[in-house]
Amino acid sequence: MEVRSIKVEEEFQKGVSSSENFCQSFFEDIEDFSDQLRKGLEQTLAQLETSSGPVELKLTLELKEPDASELHAELDKLKKNTISRALSGAPSNRLGT
Secondary structure (H helix, E strand, O other), rough: OOOOOOOOOOHHHHHHHOOOOOOOHHHHHHHHHHHHHHHHHHHHHHHHHOOOOOOOOOOOOOOOOOHHHHHHHHHHHHHHHHHHHHHHHOOOOOOOO
């Protein structure tokens, strides 16, 4: 996934990048499933042409759990920075958080 239309302050850039990396695994799994589906349908249609009995097609979409450590670390850092600014009375970012 590539985020193209989000504008964030510099301190949040790493969070956006980490989110992109986190979601990429899901997209790859879905693309793989799409390829399996296409091939499975082609094979099933070919079997139907030569078979007089029922033909079965079984597919499973597996979504692997992505490594969230980079995203969690960045969110923790942002949370700590926000709390630290709030406690010190420093101005918050433009989003009002």
